[in-house]
Amino acid sequence: MSVSLDFAPGTELDRVEPALKRRVAAHWEAEPCGTRGHGCGDRREFFRAIEDERYTLEPFIREFAGFGSASGLRLLEIGVGAGSDYVNWLRAGARAFGVDLTSAAVQLTRERCSLEGLMPRLSRTDCESLPFRDGTFDIAYSYGVIHHSPDTGKAVAEIHRVLKPGGVAKVMIYHAPSITGLLLWMVHCLLKLRPWRSPRWAIANFLESPGTKAYSTREARELFRSFSTVRIRTVLGTGDLLQMRRSEKYRSVWARLAWRLYPRWAIRKAGGRLGLGLLIEAAK
Numbered sequence: 001m002s003v004s005l006d007f008a009p010g011t012e013l014d015r016v017e018p019a020l021k022r023r024v025a026a027h028w029e030a031e032p033c034g035t036r037g038h039g040c041g042d043r044r045e046f047f048r049a050i051e052d053e054r055y056t057l058e059p060f061i062r063e064f065a066g067f068g069s070a071s072g073l074r075l076l077e078i079g080v081g082a083g084s085d086y087v088n089w090l091r092a093g094a095r096a097f098g099v100d101l102t103s104a105a106v107q108l109t110r111e112r113c114s115l116e117g118l119m120p121r122l123s124r125t126d127c128e129s130l131p132f133r134d135g136t137f138d139i140a141y142s143y144g145v146i147h148h149s150p151d152t153g154k155a156v157a158e159i160h161r162v163l164k165p166g167g168v169a170k171v172m173i174y175h176a177p178s179i180t181g182l183l184l185w186m187v188h189c190l191l192k193l194r195p196w197r198s199p200r201w202a203i204a205n206f207l208e209s210p211g212t213k214a215y216s217t218r219e220a221r222e223l224f225r226s227f228s229t230v231r232i233r234t235v236l237g238t239g240d241l242l243q244m245r246r247s248e249k250y251r252s253v254w255a256r257l258a259w260r261l262y263p264r265w266a267i268r269k270a271g272g273r274l275g276l277g278l279l280i281e282a283a284k
Contacts, residue, residue, distance in 0.1 A: 020150050020210065021101075021126075021149075021150050023210050024149070024150070024209040024210065027209035027210070028101065028104070028148075028209060029103065030104075032082050032105045033082065033105075034053070035050060035082050035108075038050055038053075047082070047083070047084075047112045050084060051084040051087075054084045055084075057243050058237070058238065060279070061143065064143075064281075065085060065088070065089075065143075065170060066170075067088045067089060067091070068092050069092075070089055070092050070093070072094070073095065074094075074095045074097075074136065074138050074139075075089055075096045075140075075141060076097050076130075076132070076136070076137045076139070076141070076162060077089065077096060077097070077098045077141045077142065078100075078127045078140065078141070078145055078146065078155070079100055079127070079144070080098040080105050080109045081100070081105050081108075082108050082112070083098075083105075083108055083109030083112040083113065085143060086112075086122075087109075087112055087116060087118060089141075090113065090116075090118045090119075090120070091116075091118070096120075097121045098121065098123075099122070099123055099130070100122075100124060101124070101125070101126060101149075126149075127142070127145065127155040127158060128150075128155050128158060129158065130159075132162045135162070136163075136164070137162050137163055137164065137167055138164055139167065139168050139169075140167065140168075140169045140170070140171075142170075142171045142172070143170075143172045144173070144174070144277075146159075146173060147174045147213045147214065148211070148213075150211060152173070152213060152223065156169075156171075156223050156226075157226070159171070160226050160227065165284055167283070168281060168283050168284070169224070169227065169280070169282045169283075170279075170281055171280045172278065172279055173280065174203065174212065174213065174214040174215065174278065175215065175216070175217075175220075175234050175274075175276055175277060175278040176203070178199075178214065178237075178240060178276040179236070179240040179267060180203070180207065180237060180239035180240050180276040181199030181202060181203050181214060182199055182274075183239070184199065184202035184203060184206050184207060185197070185198070185199040185202045188206050189202055199214075200214055214276075217232050217278065220232055220280060224282045227282035227283060228284060229282065230282045231281045232279065232280050233278075233279050234273060234274070234277060235272045235275045236267065236268065236272045236276070237276035239276050240274070240276050241264050241267055242262045243264075246259065
């Protein structure tokens, strides 16, 4: 049964729908982040293509993560996906642990590490209940993950708990208002004659897994209020620029035309103020 979700950031969505977390997991089990449209032939080429596409479309990830500065540090990545960032932590010499809600992501990342001769530390784990002692890590990294968890506030609390004093959280969550939210609202609300629905409602119901949340910068600061310092900036994501690979629901002639005619140059010129990505760096 499909359930329409509308909520304010911070709401514990499991109260609305107890099965939500299972639905989120099922979404990402079926299609781990970054794998859409990539063939499964030569496995080294498969992983190389995923990594190249990730950093070409979102070049700011490398700078935000700062892979090279993590050598010798204990690091936790929450949400490893296809393993592109995780292998970069290992290549840089970090003592990196990785967790994901899905077995598909853990298996993909483990396979990728094996192909490169790297020794991973991976587990299938819920980010709302991390199996690590207090003060374990120097860095906690999570890129585009915890806004999918029903209780994002609990995930942030867990990140704070497992960090050492002075440790740093590097987290990307989705931003509102954003161009992506506006585009989703136009397609799924305005054009479907329900303009009273909000862009956040459109994000929750039509952007990736069900219940996906987006936060204003003020709401993000409140979410990370337990940290001593918090720095936030916004960036344009692939959805803002219509650069992501289209899913099945966007295969129509009209969608193909929109992808071709979309004024990416104008969006880039306007800057990242209405970008979907909120890059948060918070020190404990």
